[in-house]
Amino acid sequence: MLEPLNRVVLFLSPRPGRDLEFLQKGELIRSYPHLRRDLRRLGAAAVLAELAGELASPPEAAAPIFAALEEALARLEDGLPPDSLLVSFALHFLKLGGYGFHLATCGLCGQEPSPPLAFSIPRGGVVCGACRPQAPSPLADLSPGTWKFLRQAQEMPRDRLSRLALPAWQRDQSLVLIRAFLRHHLALELKSWSFWEKVAIERPP
Numbered sequence: 549m550l551e552p553l554n555r556v557v558l559f560l561s562p563r564p565g566r567d568l569e570f571l572q573k574g575e576l577i578r579s580y581p582h583l584r585r586d587l588r589r590l591g592a593a594a595v596l597a598e599l600a601g602e603l604a605s606p607p608e609a610a611a612p613i614f615a616a617l618e619e620a621l622a623r624l625e626d627g628l629p630p631d632s633l634l635v636s637f638a639l640h641f642l643k644l645g646g647y648g649f650h651l652a653t654c655g656l657c658g659q660e661p662s663p664p665l666a667f668s669i670p671r672g673g674v675v676c677g678a679c680r681p682q683a684p685s686p687l688a689d690l691s692p693g694t695w696k697f698l699r700q701a702q703e704m705p706r707d708r709l710s711r712l713a714l715p716a717w718q719r720d721q722s723l724v725l726i727r728a729f730l731r732h733h734l735a736l737e738l739k740s741w742s743f744w745e746k747v748a749i750e751r752p753p
């Protein structure tokens with residue numbers, strides 16, 4: 549019951565004078581057996597679960613973030629490919645946690661951004677080619693296609709996120725900037741990144 553990614557209800561009883569409580573019993577609400585048998589889907593689920601836990605510290609953010617996590621795990625369990633799900637749900641969690649990216653306009657000039665685009669990690673948003681030399685660094689590369697995907701994913705309601713698709717190189721470009729953003733703004737390095745990187749490359753059967 550206490551395996552990672554299971555949803556459970558735990559019944560605790562207090563121990564007088566101690567910080568920790570007794571675990572009386574637990575009930576399994578939902579598990580994800582198919583997801584667990586596929587390393588790529590498991591890797592994406594591990595990153596999303598860890599990110600959700602880290603971002604859910606303000607109580608008002610916890611309920612929507614865990615509802616979104618449950619949706620992501622359900623779609624992975626259904627067999628949807630993990631690449632676009634990982635990126636789009638990570639972005640959705642960041643928005644719910646109050647760390648939404650600024651993607652609609654260039655963060656410096658305020659115009660519709662024209663290429664070559666970049667993503668300013670300190671600004672948490674897109675900058676246009678003309679503003680790029682003055683933009684706060686570090687900067688991450690951002691192709692027009694990746695920018696469009698991130699913008700759609702951030703604006704889209706949760707129940708439609710699983711319809712988005714992106715190629716592997718755009719997935720990697722997105723994950724590089726999400727990872728740098730978490731490091732810069734939250735001093736956060738997820739333990740599950742290294743597992744994801746080991747399993748991310750799809751190998752021929």
Ligand SMILES: [Zn+2]
Nearest residue numbers: 654657676679
């Ligand atoms: Zn600009």
